[in-house]
Amino acid sequence: MEIPVPAPVAPERQGWMDKLSSGLRKTSSNIAQVFTGAQIDDNLYEELESALLLADAGVKATEFLLADVKRRVAASGASRPVQAKNILIASLTELLKPLEKPLVIGEFKPTVIMVAGVNGAGKTTSIGKLTRHLANEGASVLLAAADTFRAAAREQLAVWADRNTVEIVSQEGGDPAAVSFDAVSAGRARGKDVVLVDTAGRLPTQLHLMEELRKIRRVVQKADATAPHEVILVIDGNTGQNALTQVKAFDDALKLTGLIVTKLDGTAKGGVLAAIAQEKPVPVYFIGVGEKLEDLETFSAREFALALLA
Secondary structure: OOOOOOOOOOHHHHHHHHHHHHHOHHHHHHHHHHHHOOOOOHHHHHHHHHHHHHOOOOHHHHHHHHHHHHHHHHHHOOOOHHHHHHHHHHHHHHHHHHHEOOOOOOOOOOEEEEEEOOOOOOHHHHHHHHHHHHHHOOOOEEEEEEOOOOOOHHHHHHHHHHHOOOEEEOOOOOOHHHHHHHHHHHHHHOOOOEEEEEEOOOOOOOHHHHHHHHHHHHHHHHHOOOOOOEEEEEEEHHHOHHHHHHHHHHHHHHOOOEEEEEOOOOOOOOOHHHHHHHHOOOOEEEEEOOOOOOOEEEOOHHHHHHHHOO
């Protein structure tokens, strides 16, 4: 078995790759230290296990990666730690590959996207960034301010609508489901390509609010029987295993189609994507490593693995 050597990243992705590597430095430095010794031995594997668990890769993904690396090392005859590191990059890339799926717009008009997430995950900011991304792709976007639960959420979304010069459907103190219904109806009438519905930030333990999310989904279907076409959860990369818990809870309630992972810059818990891939492989449409509108990029398993093990 040949020992893998990571191929270079495409030149047009290098700027993003530098930003991602920088953002994941806290995680990557902890793991990279494992491979600074002189040989591959039990001590290296013990340190690797600890480093992956500290990075919040989770027990199942850590066990899978350790077993896979040991098997590949034995099969390839690798003897140097740097070779084991390259094998881990290949193994992690394969584990993350099922999460790599693009957000496709255009099959339905409008494509109705519900966006959920707990308060503080960066949900409304991500909607602003996603709006910019879609506009750059040539899509016309209508925003629905259905986060009527949180004070100032409407105003925050209006700022993003203004920055992106897109229309917004909003009601002061309105019922979230009613706002969503109006927005989908307006999107159809105005010939919009995408309707982005900002739902209220909530914790999975707030059962009455999770029920409200289900209601929004049902009411959206009344406005368009095929909708929602996408249900995206925004998760904060800093929260580690808690992010996996959120993915499971929101998927049970809403049947998620994709994720946006935010705030990966400066976290030591970047390994959580391995846990998601192993235990609840919902596609990761985008990852974010900054506050700027352009700091949202499509997810690549290989780029992420390279950055995590830089």
